[in-house]
Amino acid sequence: MARFPKPPEGSWTEHYPQLGTGPVSYEDSIDPEFYELERKAVFRRAWLNVGRVEQVPRKGSYFTKEMKVVNTSIIVVRTTSGGVKAYHNICRHRGNKLVWNDMPLEETSGVCRQFTCKYHAWRYDLDGNLTFVQQEGEFFDLDKSRYGLVPVHCEVWEGFIFVNFAPEPEQSLREFLGPMITNLEGYPFDRMTSRFHYRSEVKANWKLYMDAFQEFYHAPVLHANQSPTAYSKAAAQAGFEAPHYQIDGPHRLVSTSGVRAWEMADEMRKPIEDICQSGLFGPWDKPDLGEMPAGLNPAKCDPWGLDSFQLFPNFVILFWGQGWYLTYHYWPTSHNTHIFEGTVYFPQPRTPRERIAQELAAVSFKEYGLQDANTLEATQSMVESRVLDDFVLCDQEVLIRHLHTETAAWVDDYRRKTQQQVKEGV
Numbered sequence: 019m020a021r022f023p024k025p026p027e028g029s030w031t032e033h034y035p036q037l038g039t040g041p042v043s044y045e046d047s048i049d050p051e052f053y054e055l056e057r058k059a060v061f062r063r064a065w066l067n068v069g070r071v072e073q074v075p076r077k078g079s080y081f082t083k084e085m086k087v088v089n090t091s092i093i094v095v096r097t098t099s100g101g102v103k104a105y106h107n108i109c110r111h112r113g114n115k116l117v118w119n120d121m122p123l124e125e126t127s128g129v130c131r132q133f134t135c136k137y138h139a140w141r142y143d144l145d146g147n148l149t150f151v152q153q154e155g156e157f158f159d160l161d162k163s164r165y166g167l168v169p170v171h172c173e174v175w176e177g178f179i180f181v182n183f184a185p186e187p188e189q190s191l192r193e194f195l196g197p198m199i200t201n202l203e204g205y206p207f208d209r210m211t212s213r214f215h216y217r218s219e220v221k222a223n224w225k226l227y228m229d230a231f232q233e234f235y236h237a238p239v240l241h242a243n244q245s246p247t248a249y250s251k252a253a254a255q256a257g258f259e260a261p262h263y264q265i266d267g268p269h270r271l272v273s274t275s276g277v278r279a280w281e282m283a284d285e286m287r288k289p290i291e292d293i294c295q296s297g298l299f300g301p302w303d304k305p306d307l308g309e310m311p312a313g314l315n316p317a318k319c320d321p322w323g324l325d326s327f328q329l330f331p332n333f334v335i336l337f338w339g340q341g342w343y344l345t346y347h348y349w350p351t352s353h354n355t356h357i358f359e360g361t362v363y364f365p366q367p368r369t370p371r372e373r374i375a376q377e378l379a380a381v382s383f384k385e386y387g388l389q390d391a392n393t394l395e396a397t398q399s400m401v402e403s404r405v406l407d408d409f410v411l412c413d414q415e416v417l418i419r420h421l422h423t424e425t426a427a428w429v430d431d432y433r434r435k436t437q438q439q440v441k442e443g444v
Contacts, residue, residue: 041408047223053353059432081127105167198266201313210363214380222394224356232417262317268330276323296375300340
């Protein structure tokens with residue numbers, strides 16, 4: 019996809035003329051047929067983040083990932099040589115799911131020396147090779163070397179594990195990420211090992227929830243009750259607009275200024291924030307993380323609040339100026355449902371006080387996320403009514419416009435290539 023240049027001062031949307039400025043259709047969020055195309059055109063062709071290397075810390079560590087959007091389950095494992103590989107979670111004998119515990123549709127993790135099928139005890143080593151067949155002599159001309167686990171393309175960038183379900187990926191992971199994302203290299207992700215995770219099943223299209231985190235136009239209104247009254251009133255009157263939006267290929271960025279909570283008037287802080295010295299923007303005590311990568315805080319805000327990097331199609335890395343980060347994943351399960359995952363990362367706390375500060379930041383942001391999710395089922399139901407065909411977007415909703423435009427471009431590209439293959443008899 020095309021790389022967009024950084025725009026000069028002025029309207030963000032008008033400096034990305036490919037996106038247009040007219041109303042936007044949400045038919046891509048309510049049409050089952052479009053969703054089926056989207057699964058093939060986007061989720062079977064793009065690089066998808068499925069976790070981090072800390073989830074497989076040593077040889078034999080593994081976790082499974084249920085991926086309904088591509089109709090499979092995968093195993094991600096640390097191999098004997100120390101690399102990370104991914105396989106379809108299926109036994110080559112009779113198709114049983116290979117790795118699961120009590121409930122076959124639930125994800126699991128652990129450490130092992132080999133994977134053993136629960137059905138007939140076929141065994142596979144960490145490199146996916148079939149090593150043992152129960153009563154092997156009963157089979158006809160069985161060549162075990164031909165029946166290893168089915169691999170999934172897997173690459174690691176800065177500790178993030180990505181997979182790709184195309185027969186052959188059209189780009190390497192690094193090419194797919196592009197310079198806006200690779201300019202984040204050097205951030206101390208490996209030091210952020212204090213982890214908080216939450217998951218929710220949402221009755222709305224995955225793109226509608228992504229839209230909620232691509233603009234801050236809603237913040238003074240939707241989140242008003244989460245802030246002290248004095249602060250909420252001031253914010254509602256002033257509104258909010260981020261100082262920097264950026265698009266690079268299929269990916270997007272919104273960067274904002276911040277506030278130093280401890281410098282706010284007492285009536286604009288909650289008592290619990292003073293007690294724990296923490297809140298929405300994170301613990302007040304900022305860790306020394308060293309020099310930050312060039313890709314952060316492109317608008318040079320002081321104070322800097324956050325950078326939200328939206329990696330196409332469904333992955334977000336959100337960096338906070340106070341020295342922590344979080345990730346979001348939006349995993350489609352149908353045209354109008356998806357699973358939302360949020361994970362918050364901090365440096366390991368050194369004291370109970372630091373741990374409590376981290377926990378307050380994590381639950382504060384979870385509350386904000388739930389408020390964003392609270393509108394989604396109502397939005398989905400009314401968009402599905404088709405009372406309106408399209409919707410107007412303001413200038414600071416440019417990233418919403420880009421997500422829907424980019425998704426449509428991937429679907430159109432897939433259609434063209436598929437039709438060409440049919441013509442050529444491939």
